[in-house]
Amino acid sequence: MNNTNEYENECIIYQNGNNIIKMKLINKVKNATQIVKQALLFDDEQTCYYKQTSDLDLNARMFLLSKDIYGIYLNNNIIGLIGIYIHNPVDKTRLELCCCLKNEYRNKKIGQKAVKKAIEFCKNKKGVRSIYVSVREDNIACQKLVSKLNFKEHPEYKDTDLFVTSNETKIKKKQYLLKLKDYHN
Numbered sequence: 001m002n003n004t005n006e007y008e009n010e011c012i013i014y015q016n017g018n019n020i021i022k023m024k025l026i027n028k029v030k031n032a033t034q035i036v037k038q039a040l041l042f043d044d045e046q047t048c049y050y051k052q053t054s055d056l057d058l059n060a061r062m063f064l065l066s067k068d069i070y071g072i073y074l075n076n077n078i079i080g081l082i083g084i085y086i087h088n089p090v091d092k093t094r095l096e097l098c099c100c101l102k103n104e105y106r107n108k109k110i111g112q113k114a115v116k117k118a119i120e121f122c123k124n125k126k127g128v129r130s131i132y133v134s135v136r137e138d139n140i141a142c143q144k145l146v147s148k149l150n151f152k153e154h155p156e157y158k159d160t161d162l163f164v165t166s167n168e169t170k171i172k173k174k175q176y177l178l179k180l181k182d183y184h185n
Helices: 032-041 058-065 110-123 140-148
Strands: 008-016 020-025 068-074 077-090 090-101 128-137 161-166 170-179
Touching: 008 110, 008 170, 020 110, 032 058, 032 068, 032 077, 058 170, 077 110, 090 110, 090 140, 110 140
Parallel strands: 090 128
Antiparallel strands: 008 020, 020 068, 068 077, 077 090, 128 170, 161 170
């Protein structure tokens, strides 16, 4: 535990002068629900997160229950989230990863650095062999990101797998898999 704050598993993923980008595990922090609600408000449905209900508080609590949630912070202001969770309760060797960033911080390599750090966390979990990512078909930037990190389009990908947005629009998604033995940072 870091003596200067209440967060565990805090790490710097990027530093440039006075700008410091950190990832912090926030699941057990007192105000975790508030932090996740704040981050979910800036999600524009381009990410893996989509609203289960119209109740933001309930969505944030469900999000926290199912995952290890890392806040992505720029100078102590939240700019994104990374969630790591078991993809299928029957197969605990495969984790699922999702990431969302505020729009103004996308395409600046922040997401790439955060995903790389999350992959390192996954590699350190006992028995984990692979990571699964689901990406909206129209989110080309995210598809390029996961491809750069050696994720491969999942062979069981089905054209019927869809994201359903808050206005009920159905968008196809692509699924990617990274075998950790194939990942080299």
